[in-house]
Amino acid sequence: MNYKEAKEEFIQLWGSLGTNWGIPKAMAEIHALLLASENPLSTDEIMDELKVSRSNANLNIRALIDWSLIYKKRIPGERKEYFVAEKDIWEVAVRIIKERRRREVDPVIRELKNLSSFEAESFEEKNFKNLLSDTHELAKKMNTIGDMVERAEKLNFVKWVVKGF
Template sequence: MQYPEAKEKFLQTWGTLGSSWGISRSMAQVHALLLISPDPLSTEEVMEELQISRGNANMNIRDLMDWGLVFKELKAGERKEFFRAEKDIWKVAKQIIKERRKREIEPLFSVLEDIKQVEGDKNNRKHQELIKAVTNIEGVVEKADFALEKAIKLDENALVGALFKLFK
């Protein structure tokens, strides 16, 4: 396999991975492109490389910046904006976890708390089952959230080490 094919495969793989985790395919592809680019790229270059429109390129780059995965870089004497990705994948993973915690876990909690306030016959089986499920979910989400919060404060080897010791 030659470079162009390998590169294409990488872009596809990262895109597919992203879309199976609820991240838009082309946002993941733009990210992939920046991950393997030795130098920062301009919007034009992203458009050219991925064969996508200006609007699409611009919006995905912007979203990647909102996620804290991509940064704007200015070149001396150039008016154009250039973009580079964080390349340390453990930092990338931590950043994604951090963002998803903020975007999803917090709102989820607030909805679950709402639902638990359901009024009505406390002896009704459906009513009980709903409250039971919601309470159970809250417990697991709370613990998973705690685990993730701690995990992203560690470096990758410390995390592996800690879990390893539990099974030695």
């Protein structure tokens, strides 16, 4: 396999992983392309490389910027916008965890707390309230783990994980 084939496979792989994580395939593929590119790319270059429409490219570029996974890069003398990806894969993982927590986990934790605020009278109601409470506690603990990962330095986290095994 040569470099070009490996790069194309990486983009496809990242796109497939993205869909497994609930991220649009095009968004993950744009991210992979920018991760694998040494130079900043314009929207037109992204469209040409991935064979996506301008609206699809623009929508997903904006989403990647919102997630702080890519940045605009100004090139002197150019009027086009160019984009680069955060290359530190640890930082990428931390940013994804942070954004997923903000968008998905935090609202679930709030909602579980609200759902369990009813007065339980019957055996069935008490069991259901216990289920909600246990699920709320588990979600909070998982959120705490995410917080630890976000705050950890890469090397210290890896040492911590390796020590645990």
